[in-house]
Amino acid sequence: VPLTIVDPRGPGGQRTEAVGSHLDLAPTILAYAGLSDSERRQRYPFLKGYDLSCAVAEPGADGPRGSVKNPGQGALYTYDMVATIDAQWLLDNAPVLFDSAAAEAGLEFRRGTQEFLDILDSVGTPDMEKREMFRGVFDGRYKLVRYFGLGNYHLPQSVAELLANNDVALYDTLLDPEEMDNLAHPGSAHYDEALLAEMNTKLNALILAEIGEDRSSFAAGAEQ
Structure with missing residues (x-):
């Protein structure tokens, strides 16, 4: 922006x-x-x-x-939105979850909390493990984004842990402004493990400095 x-x-x-x-x-x-x-x-x-x-x-x-x-320590990017964590579930159940009149008025829900919870009992809950949340860093040239599930907030301490628990994208925005060559994909001819480790370190540092304890705000009992 x-x-x-x-x-x-x-x-x-x-x-x-x-x-x-x-x-x-x-x-x-x-x-x-x-x-x-x-x-x-x-x-x-x-x-x-x-x-x-x-x-x-x-x-x-x-x-x-x-x-x-x-490139320096960079800027942190985050996305946490429970409504979009399972796109297919949302599409399948949108007619039940959302009220068209309320939507036209710019409101998501017209129902009360208990009624909405009752609806969830009937349609089921979304798959909380789908990797729709993300944490990212842009340092001026390189952009790293890792996508993870709602139940898996974490700070990966190694490239192996990063790749095992996240869907990862890493781009050189100077040489690849259209972001077509994912340098974090082990199958890529330009896979760069050293750069991936460096950017993961930058991302972890920003999370600790600007968020602190990184955990879900949607879990039961979480402080709002």
């Missing part, structure tokens, strides 16, 4: 190849408001993200997360 910043003090009409994250919006705005990094950390110790104003002032700078020419 492109991020546009208008700063009359800086050079206009410039582009930067520095990587940014949604988490960087608040720190960047606070920097423009006059807070230094140390002041921000002191006032808001739990605020995640980085100040990207340096990449606006100097469009050629790599930024705190890296860039195309100098």
Whole structure:
């Protein structure tokens, strides 16, 4: 997603190849408001993200997360959506689960919670092991995404564990901008285990730094 910043003090009409994250919006705005990094950390110790104003002032700078020419720690991407974890189950049961009038009004469910749970008793539950959740990292050049099931939140510590528990995609977006050659596929002529291990390490580090304990928020008894 492109991020546009208008700063009359800086050079206009410039582009930067520095990587940014949604988490960087608040720190960047606070920097423009006059807070230094140390002041921000002191006032808001739990605020995640980085100040990207340096990449606006100097469009050629790599930024705190890296860039195309100098890949860094990257930005974290996540997807957790229980409604889409089993697409076939959803398609098969959509007429029962969703109310057309409510859908037209922009509402997913018109029924109460208990009625919806009763419906689930009749149609069954989706396959929670289908690998529809994902965690990903983009470091400026390389993009790694691993897909896993709702019941298998984890931090793979090796390439073997990564491949055994996830559907994995790894692309060189500089040489392969259309993302056609999956470097994480052992059958690929360009399979790169060393790069896969490096990107997995980056992804794990971002998860620990920006999420903490990575677990399902949909499981019974999970805190919301």
